[in-house]
Amino acid sequence: MNSEWIKEHFPILNQEINGHPLVYLDSAATAQKPRAVIEAMKHYYEWDNANVHRGVHTLGSRATDAYEGAREKVARFINAARTQEIIFTRGTTTALNIVASSYGPSVLGEGDEIVITQMEHHSNFIPWQQLALRTGATLKFIPLQADGNVTVEEAENTITSRTKIVAIAYVSNVMGVVNPIKQIADIAHRHGAVLVVDGAQSTPHMKVDVQDLDCDFYAFSGHKMCGPTGIGVLYGKKALLEVMAPIEFGGEMIDDVGLYDSTWKELPYKFEGGTPIIAGAVGLGAAIDFLEEIGMDNIERHETELAAYAMGRLSEIEGIQIYGPRERSVGLVTFNLQDVHPHDVATVLDSSGIAIRAGHHCCQPLMRWLKASSTARASIYLYNTEADIDRLAAALVQTKEYFA
Amino acid sequence: MSQLDDLYRRVIMDHYKTPRNHGKFDEDVVTVDLNNPTCGDRISLQLKVEDGIVQDARYTGEGCSISMSSASMMTEAVKGKGIQEALDFADRFSLMMKGETVDFDDYEDIEALSGVSKFPARIKCASLAWNALRKGIDAEA
Numbered sequence: 001m002n003s004e005w006i007k008e009h010f011p012i013l014n015q016e017i018n019g020h021p022l023v024y025l026d027s028a029a030t031a032q033k034p035r036a037v038i039e040a041m042k043h044y045y046e047w048d049n050a051n052v053h054r055g056v057h058t059l060g061s062r063a064t065d066a067y068e069g070a071r072e073k074v075a076r077f078i079n080a081a082r083t084q085e086i087i088f089t090r091g092t093t094t095a096l097n098i099v100a101s102s103y104g105p106s107v108l109g110e111g112d113e114i115v116i117t118q119m120e121h122h123s124n125f126i127p128w129q130q131l132a133l134r135t136g137a138t139l140k141f142i143p144l145q146a147d148g149n150v151t152v153e154e155a156e157n158t159i160t161s162r163t164k165i166v167a168i169a170y171v172s173n174v175m176g177v178v179n180p181i182k183q184i185a186d187i188a189h190r191h192g193a194v195l196v197v198d199g200a201q202s203t204p205h206m207k208v209d210v211q212d213l214d215c216d217f218y219a220f221s222g223h224k225m226c227g228p229t230g231i232g233v234l235y236g237k238k239a240l241l242e243v244m245a246p247i248e249f250g251g252e253m254i255d256d257v258g259l260y261d262s263t264w265k266e267l268p269y270k271f272e273g274g275t276p277i278i279a280g281a282v283g284l285g286a287a288i289d290f291l292e293e294i295g296m297d298n299i300e301r302h303e304t305e306l307a308a309y310a311m312g313r314l315s316e317i318e319g320i321q322i323y324g325p326r327e328r329s330v331g332l333v334t335f336n337l338q339d340v341h342p343h344d345v346a347t348v349l350d351s352s353g354i355a356i357r358a359g360h361h362c363c364q365p366l367m368r369w370l371k372a373s374s375t376a377r378a379s380i381y382l383y384n385t386e387a388d389i390d391r392l393a394a395a396l397v398q399t400k401e402y403f404a
Numbered sequence: 405m406s407q408l409d410d411l412y413r414r415v416i417m418d419h420y421k422t423p424r425n426h427g428k429f430d431e432d433v434v435t436v437d438l439n440n441p442t443c444g445d446r447i448s449l450q451l452k453v454e455d456g457i458v459q460d461a462r463y464t465g466e467g468c469s470i471s472m473s474s475a476s477m478m479t480e481a482v483k484g485k486g487i488q489e490a491l492d493f494a495d496r497f498s499l500m501m502k503g504e505t506v507d508f509d510d511y512e513d514i515e516a517l518s519g520v521s522k523f524p525a526r527i528k529c530a531s532l533a534w535n536a537l538r539k540g541i542d543a544e545a
Contacts, residue, residue, distance in 0.1 A: 018407070343443060343468035343529060344412075351408045359443045367444070373466045374444040402408070403417075403469075 001294065001302045003385045009034040009290075010383055020353030023388045028173055028201060028332055028379030029357050030223045033287075037226055040286035041279050051275055053252065067278050070285030071268075077288045078218065079209040080235055084267040087234040087241070088281055092200040093123040095219035095234035096167070098271060099196055100127035102244040103217075104165065107194075110136035113163040115193075117142045117150055117179075118369050119172045122362040124198040128167055137164070144369065147325040148175040152183045159184075163193040170202035174361050174370075174377065175324025176307070176332035178202070185214045194240065200224055204381070205303055205330060207296040210235050222280060227287035231280030234271070241267050248273035291382075299382045303331040306380050306389065313393040314378075319400065323370055331380035334361070337396065340403045342376035348399040354392055410519035411526070412469065419473035419513070424480050425462050436540040440528055445471045449479075449536040453544045458482045458490050463533065470526050474517055475533035481511040487541055494534045501527045 007013050010032045015022050024032060044066060050059035052067045068083075075083045089095040104127075108114070114128045118141050132139040142150055142158045150168070159166060166188040171178050181197055188195040194216035202208060204225035210218050217240070222231040236244075246253055246264055253273040255263040264270035291299065310333050314320055319338035337345055342358035349356055357377045360367045367373065378392055429450050439446035445467030452460040461479040465472060478497075482490040497514065500506045503521040508514045520530045 341468035343445075343470070343526070347411065347523060347526060348408060364444075373446070402412070 001298045001382070003302065003383055006294065007383045007385075009036065011035055011038070013383060017353040017355070018351050023354045023384075023391050025378040025380060025384065025388065025392060026355045026357050027204075027381035027384075028224070028377065030229065031204060031226050031381050032383065033228065033283075034226055034290050036290050037228065037283050037286045041228060041283045044279050044282045049279075052278055053269075063278055066282050066285075067276065070281035073285045073288045074233055077208075077292070078203070078233075078235060079211050081211055082238055085235055085238050085241065087236070087268040087271045088276055089219075089232045089234050089271075090230055090277070091221040091223070091232035092198060092219045093232075095217075095232055096124055096196065096198060097127050098234055098247050099217050099219075099236070100131045101247050103194070103240065104128075104131040105135055106244070107164045108132075108135040108137040111162060112137045113140050113160065114138070115140045115142060115159050115163050115166045117168055118144055118365050119148065119150070119175065119177070119363070120167070120169055120365070121173050121198065121200065122364070123200075124167055124169055124196075125365060128165070138162075142168070148172070148323070149177050149325060150179050150184075152180050152187070155180075155184045155187050159187050159191050159193065161191050163188070163191050165196060166193050167196040167198070169198040169200070170208075171205070171330050171332075172324070172366075173201045173332070174334050174363050174366055174375070176328040176330040176334075177324060178329060181213050181215060185216075189214070201330070201332070204291075206300045216240055222284040222287065225284075225287055226290055228280050228283035231277045231284050233284075238267065241271070244271075246270045246273065250274050252276065294382060300329075302382060303380060304329045306384060306386065307331040307333070309386055310378065310380065310389045310392075313389050314396070317393065317396055317400070320396070323372070323375060331384070332377065333379075334375045334377040336372060336375050337400055340399060342374050344403065345376045345396070345399055348402060349392070349395050352391070352395045352398070354395055356392075407519075407522065411523055413516040413519065415513050415516035416469060416473045419476040420469040423472060423476040425460075425476065425483070426464065427462050428464060429460070429462055434540050434544050436536045436543065438532060438536045438539065440467075440471075440532055443467075443529070445529060445532055447471070447475055447532055447536050449475070449533065449540055451537075451540040451544065453487065453541075456487050458485055458487065458541075463536075467532070468526075468529055470517070470520060471529040471532050474530045475536075477511070477514050477517070478533040478537060481514055482537060487545070490537065491541060494537055497534050498531070501531060 048062040050063040052064040185195045196217040197215040199220040203220040218235040223229040250273040323334045346358035447465035496506045
């Protein structure tokens with residue numbers, strides 16, 4: 001895979017920041033957009049824009065085809081069994097909240113359990129925490145190993161016959177660990193629970209097969225995988241989605257509206273009240289085309305190699321603390337420089353044109369577990385190169401000297 | 405790195421590495437706990453106010469060099485000042501964060517933070533201690 005060539009597809013990367021060529025290492029927060037995605041959305045607005053599923057006119061049909069075409073691409077991309085199992089949402093957060101708000105109360109009572117981990121992003125943490133408070137269910141945590149990993153054995157010890165919902169990230173947005181989803185799905189199912197997977201950090205970087213994982217729900221965002229902001233996906237097994245009540249009521253999601261009661265459209269529309277995110281779906285479809293053209297296997301291999309390279313280069317820096325396991329397959333390194341606060345690190349790096357994230361990464365419970373109030377994070381994607389990592393390493397050494 | 409030098413002047417690094425008024429009072433005084441939820445900086449500010457005068461101030465907290473040096477300077481600046489004077493100082497600090505030239509004859513160290521106005525992402529770091537001050541004075545009033 002030629003990342004320099006890939007970089008050419010991303011107009012935003014071809015610029016200087018503070019007098020230096022931009023090195024973008026914050027893709028775990030949001031990925032940059034290839035020209036193909038920007039053009040697809042522009043084309044949609046310039047030629048096809050209309051509301052979907054209602055117009056008799058030509059534009060209405062084109063817009064509907066574009067929107068539903070994107071749904072088919074998503075279904076194929078994650079290997080869902082049916083297109084109806086793909087619900088478009090605003091993002092991962094909304095998708096997870098739909099499961100918590102609609103499915104949660106229908107199965108949970110006092111004494112039942114929700115099982116999560118302390119590594120979850122706030123979006124896969126707070127919905128379950130609040131659901132537990134609302135229903136009287138108990139919130140339980142699969143304990144993390146010293147290096148941040150979740151083991152199948154600990155999952156087995158935590159999930160019981162009282163467990164109704166297990167929710168876990170496929171990939172941690174802080175430590176870059178990949179969780180054993182398939183095995184956890186098996187454990188959850190043996191105890192009669194469903195498995196909800198936060199796929200925000202996995203879907204952009206690896207081949208995902210929801211049938212092979214056998215998860216019951218899977219949520220992800222378009223903007224972390226080269227698509228636009230404001231579009232995400234909730235995948236759910238048909239049998240579960242069918243019995244779940246809608247969360248938002250209004251146009252687009254109804255079958256028949258009476259004065260005192262109404263009925264809902266079939267899947268997936270009963271969860272898509274209001275005019276949907278049409279251009280966003282079109283952009284996500286174009287992002288999937290782009291990623292598939294390069295090949296998810298190639299992207300994964302490139303990132304695994306670059307992650308190992310980054311771990312090697314950064315470990316050489318004296319006084320650096322790297323969080324999470326030493327070995328990692330995902331391109332994400334969270335660290336702290338001794339005696340330099342991560343905000344100061346990020347500011348000094350920015351002055352050299354390097355964009356990283358500093359803060360708690362929407363993971364306050366995990367930060368407490370790591371005993372760090374704040375950390376710096378460099379995250380890579382298909383357009384990053386070894387040269388980017390070299391620039392990062394050199395700038396970190398400079399930062400240390402600057403604050404020495 | 406000249407723009408960086410504007411941000412991290414020697415005075416700032418001095419207050420960061422040798423913080424003034426760092427710690428807690430033993431007695432019961434006005435305490436304000438404030439944090440920046442987006443970045444995790446937090447401050448716990450204590451004010452001893454008597455007869456409308458800020459007699460003493462102390463703080464503890466966690467954060468970057470900008471937020472912690474600003475807290476150190478703020479406590480130095482307001483000690484011994486009347487409440488109205490302290491609020492006036494806070495107002496002048498806000499103006500400086502907006503990029504305006506402000507006079508700080510009464511405590512010149514603070515001018516070292518003027519460079520922050522060129523780093524929009526860091527203004528909230530510098531302002532944390534001052535927001536805590538306003539809250540503390542409100543609570544006292």
